[in-house]
């Protein structure tokens with residue numbers, strides 16, 4: 102099917118008081134992907150997700166989820182999406198199993214199509230099925246939120262900062278589950294501050310800044326946009342004057358003998374950079390390079406957009 106999982110067209114939101122949180126955002130989330138929605142704090146990500154969830158009313162534009170316009174077919178649109186919010190919200194006096202059963206009831210999921218234990222197993226909470234939810238750790242609560250969002254088996258799952266404050270091991274478990282869901286055909290949209298995770302997980306990434314879309318590309322292409330490379334060169338003597346060369350964009354010293362040189366991939370290559378160091382009369386003892394990553398691209402794009 103060619104239809105998008107989520108289609109967002111000229112989406113605007115101006116809050117009462119005049120704050121324009123979304124300013125004409127247009128993009129599609131293709132079906133079957135893990136899609137990253139990134140942006141600095143206050144960019145408008147939560148506003149966008151809250152519009153998808155039906156918690157915030159847009160002030161302009163159109164949104165459809167799994168082909169259902171959220172204004173014309175709100176029930177079908179809502180049934181097509183599961184959302185895990187930043188805040189952890191559930192009644193602490195119910196057990197995880199009860200929490201899922203209540204949610205299934207709210208969504209009208211027939212009993213024969215719902216297996217609370219299977220869902221709890223999937224998020225590694227099987228042994229906590231009958232514990233009070235308030236006794237769960239932060240990471241466990243978050244996983245319970247994911248299970249809750251999947252109760253009605255929606256084709257689209259949205260996770261807003263799902264791993265904030267969750268330790269590394271639990272983050273990996275959560276991502277493993279997200280990948281598994283995706284392999285089973287669920288389209289996943291996530292926001293995260295961990296750019297490295299977005300780079301590893303997402304097929305495609307959109308970046309918003311001050312309510313505007315500033316990038317929307319396959320992850321590999323986006324990372325490929327990084328033009329800067331950094332090479333660390335350790336030399337055979339103390340450096341009295343930091344060498345300069347046309348192919349260096351920036352040179353910093355790390356200790357007495359290590360030069361940290363930034364250059365642009367489109368203007369020079371590592372050979373030229375090293376040649377320039379030798380040309381300054383320095384012998385090279387050691388070299389290491391760092392590939393540019395999503396963080397570099399993200400900073401460059403948001404800086405450029407901020408003018």
Ligand SMILES: Nc1ncnc2c1ncn2[C@@H]1O[C@H](COP(=O)(O)OP(=O)(O)OP(=O)(O)O)[C@@H](O)[C@H]1O
Nearest residue numbers: 116117120122140141142143144145146147148149
């Ligand atoms: N209810 C509200 N009333 C007025 N302004 C709001 C409201 N909610 C959000 N905003 C403003 O809208 C802008 C976008 O906020 P939003 O929470 O969508 O950003 P975000 O990208 O999710 O940020 P974060 O990563 O910090 O959660 C911010 O300037 C925020 O202060």
